[in-house]
Amino acid sequence: MRVQNLARSVSLAGVIAAMGVAPVLLSTQANAEDEIEVGVVLPITSVLAPYGKPFVDALEMAVADANAAGGIDGRKIELVVEDSQASNTVAINAINKVMRGDPVAVFGPALGTQILAIMPTTEQAKVPLIAGPSTRKVTQQGADYFFRNSTHDAIAKENWTRYLVEDLGKKKIGILHVANEWGYSGRDNTAGFLKELYGLEPVSIASYQPTDKDLTAPILQMVNAGADAIVSQGHPVDEALLVKQMKQLGVDVPHIASGSLCVSVLRGLVSAEEVAGHYCEGPDVIPSLSEKPAVQAWVKAYKEKTGFEPDIYATHYYDAMNMLIQVMRQQGADREKIRDGLRDASYEGVIGTYKADEEGNLWHNAAIMKFLPDGKIEVVRRYSN
Amino acid sequence: MAQIIASGLAMGSIYALVGLSFILIYNATHGLNFAQGELVMLGGFVFYSAAGTGAPYWAAALGAVVAMGCFGFIYQRVLFYPLRERPFLAFVTATIGFSIFARNLALLVWGPNPLKVPSFFETGSVDVSGVVLTPEHLFIIAVTALVLLLQYLLFFRTDLGRRMRATAQNAEVAQLMGIRPNRMIAITFVVAAGLTGVAGVLVAPIFLLDTEIGLNLILKAFIAVIIGGFGSVPGAVVGGLIVGLLEIFVAVYISSVYKDAVAFGVLIFFLVVFPRGIFGERVAERV
Numbered sequence: 287m288r289v290q291n292l293a294r295s296v297s298l299a300g301v302i303a304a305m306g307v308a309p310v311l312l313s314t315q316a317n318a319e320d321e322i323e324v325g326v327v328l329p330i331t332s333v334l335a336p337y338g339k340p341f342v343d344a345l346e347m348a349v350a351d352a353n354a355a356g357g358i359d360g361r362k363i364e365l366v367v368e369d370s371q372a373s374n375t376v377a378i379n380a381i382n383k384v385m386r387g388d389p390v391a392v393f394g395p396a397l398g399t400q401i402l403a404i405m406p407t408t409e410q411a412k413v414p415l416i417a418g419p420s421t422r423k424v425t426q427q428g429a430d431y432f433f434r435n436s437t438h439d440a441i442a443k444e445n446w447t448r449y450l451v452e453d454l455g456k457k458k459i460g461i462l463h464v465a466n467e468w469g470y471s472g473r474d475n476t477a478g479f480l481k482e483l484y485g486l487e488p489v490s491i492a493s494y495q496p497t498d499k500d501l502t503a504p505i506l507q508m509v510n511a512g513a514d515a516i517v518s519q520g521h522p523v524d525e526a527l528l529v530k531q532m533k534q535l536g537v538d539v540p541h542i543a544s545g546s547l548c549v550s551v552l553r554g555l556v557s558a559e560e561v562a563g564h565y566c567e568g569p570d571v572i573p574s575l576s577e578k579p580a581v582q583a584w585v586k587a588y589k590e591k592t593g594f595e596p597d598i599y600a601t602h603y604y605d606a607m608n609m610l611i612q613v614m615r616q617q618g619a620d621r622e623k624i625r626d627g628l629r630d631a632s633y634e635g636v637i638g639t640y641k642a643d644e645e646g647n648l649w650h651n652a653a654i655m656k657f658l659p660d661g662k663i664e665v666v667r668r669y670s671n
Numbered sequence: 672m673a674q675i676i677a678s679g680l681a682m683g684s685i686y687a688l689v690g691l692s693f694i695l696i697y698n699a700t701h702g703l704n705f706a707q708g709e710l711v712m713l714g715g716f717v718f719y720s721a722a723g724t725g726a727p728y729w730a731a732a733l734g735a736v737v738a739m740g741c742f743g744f745i746y747q748r749v750l751f752y753p754l755r756e757r758p759f760l761a762f763v764t765a766t767i768g769f770s771i772f773a774r775n776l777a778l779l780v781w782g783p784n785p786l787k788v789p790s791f792f793e794t795g796s797v798d799v800s801g802v803v804l805t806p807e808h809l810f811i812i813a814v815t816a817l818v819l820l821l822q823y824l825l826f827f828r829t830d831l832g833r834r835m836r837a838t839a840q841n842a843e844v845a846q847l848m849g850i851r852p853n854r855m856i857a858i859t860f861v862v863a864a865g866l867t868g869v870a871g872v873l874v875a876p877i878f879l880l881d882t883e884i885g886l887n888l889i890l891k892a893f894i895a896v897i898i899g900g901f902g903s904v905p906g907a908v909v910g911g912l913i914v915g916l917l918e919i920f921v922a923v924y925i926s927s928v929y930k931d932a933v934a935f936g937v938l939i940f941f942l943v944v945f946p947r948g949i950f951g952e953r954v955a956e957r958v
Contacts, residue, residue, distance in 0.1 A: 333881060336783050
């Protein structure tokens with residue numbers, strides 16, 4: 287009898303508890319539906335982590351500001367972040383996981399190979415994908431929902447080729463690049479523009495493995511070929527080591543590095559003394575060089591959050607997130623409306639205007655900067671379209 | 672040319688140090704420690720943190736080596752000791768697991784951005800009778816030579832060294848002679864981890880630290896010990912130097928793209944044609 291009573295009271299308690307819990311469950315579900323999901327697939331761990339974490343920080347800052355200002359018609363934005371690591375397979379798993387929710391748009395890695403891996407999924411689901419890979423062919427696949435928030439190599443490499451030949455009068459150009467898809471993109475675009483614009487061939491092309499720390503061999507190859515200028519497309523660590531080792535080997539021909547060198551300078555991987563005389567190119571000038579109050583405020587806020595000055599690529603992610611927020615506020619948080627909005631809108635970001643062309647490129651500028659011995663940075667060439 | 676050789680010898684010295692520490696553990700336990708590269712990586716990061724406290728350079732370097740030595744003891748207790756009676760594959764698998772763990776741990780502790788450790792030297796290069804050499808490369812070669820000398824003195828001129836060699840040759844007989852094998856194995860782990868600490872301190876200023884530097888080091892060190900003769904201490908050193916020189920010569924005179932392919936080609940060649948390597952393994956020569 288006692289046992290029965292006990293069982294009865296336990297089950298009664300269960301029913302009461304369930305009744306109490308159920309409304310809570312319902313209300314959290316309602317809240318979850320109320321939030322607007324934006325997917326983020328970026329490399330947060332692995333060797334590519336420097337290409338992910340800074341962008342996540344930038345996206346979070348834009349979202350925090352938007353949510354503090356009331357979100358989108360009272361609905362908060364929620365970032366659903368998944369790690370793509372240094373692997374296309376992991377990137378595909380990450381996008382699948384993000385797509386299990388209901389994201390209205392997805393931010394992807396600034397890495398051509400990973401974008402090519404995840405784009406079929408986003409295209410099929412008709413969800414806008416925003417990312418900054420510089421490999422041009424990503425936007426030449428006929429994708430309808432992809433938007434590039436940065437400059438592609440065809441613009442950037444034409445800009446540095448013109449600078450070397452027209453402004454510096456160099457004809458014997460050596461190309462040094464990391465042996466991966468991104469490095470080859472830099473090599474092919476530069477060689478293509480040399481040929482197309484001036485009928486020139488590069489005097490030497492040298493590549494190295496992404497794991498290489500000793501770049502003596504490719505540097506000496508440039509020297510032996512008689513290069514009077516060098517361009518290089520490598521990751522921040524490589525570009526920093528290259529600058530250091532060129533100095534050690536006494537190579538002082540003009541050297542324009544990819545935007546990675548701008549990043550290595552901002553992250554303190556090279557000293558002002560080591561980098562003096564070298565150039566870096568990028569989709570725009572380093573944000574901290576701008577005197578505009580909006581840019582200065584962004585630089586300050588980013589530095590407070592992360593401890594580093596923002597590079598131009600992180601700024602692109604910040605701007606693109608704010609562009610997405612503006613589009614959602616004007617058109618509504620719906621995939622099709624966002625796609626149309628991103629395609630048609632002109633957005634004034636902290637560093638300039640974003641406006642899509644027929645390929646889905648939102649940003650069309652390029653700049654080359656020179657590092658001076660006194661630690662200052664001089665903008666030597668700008669390109670804007 | 673001298674610059675190329677110095678650069679090749681410097682990289683070779685690093686491979687030699689990693690290969691040597693790998694072989695010490697192999698000889699003592701018959702276990703392959705595939706986390707040796709990650710120990711170098713951790714050594715570099717510890718050195719970075721120690722240097723960041725404002726301690727003098729030598730103190731930071733010494734601190735990193737001692738810290739890695741202590742870590743070697745813990746590593747042995749946690750990873751090797753519980754698995755010592757199991758098939759050797761258990762320990763190998765555990766070390767591979769640890770290498771993944773260590774990379775992610777370093778990512779959590781030190782963050783994803785590569786780190787720069789200031790160089791020992793003020794000048795970027797020294798001019799030796801018209802030949803430009805990097806002081807860091809010369810320093811790596813000199814320190815490695817010194818470490819090898821100390822290593823030799825430890826193993827062949829001290830009683831502790833004799834007991835360690837006895838344990839490596841035959842642990843059971845050594846035990847009958849009153850040597851405690853477990854203690855000797857623990858000391859071997861400490862010495863081997865200390866060596867990776869030295870390698871970490873040496874590479875930190877020239878590499879820029881990131882969490883992935885260990886992977887390439889252990890692969891090259893592995894090639895080095897195969898070429899030199901698996902189990903042979905002089906073999907690990909000579910093999911390391913050969914791999915370092917081979918890499919740079921292939922990169923300069925053939926192509927950087929084929930550098931790793933050639934190194935692994937040589938590995939396969941040695942495995943097929945000279946499986947015993949240059950200093951073919953004889954138990955009597957083992958440390």
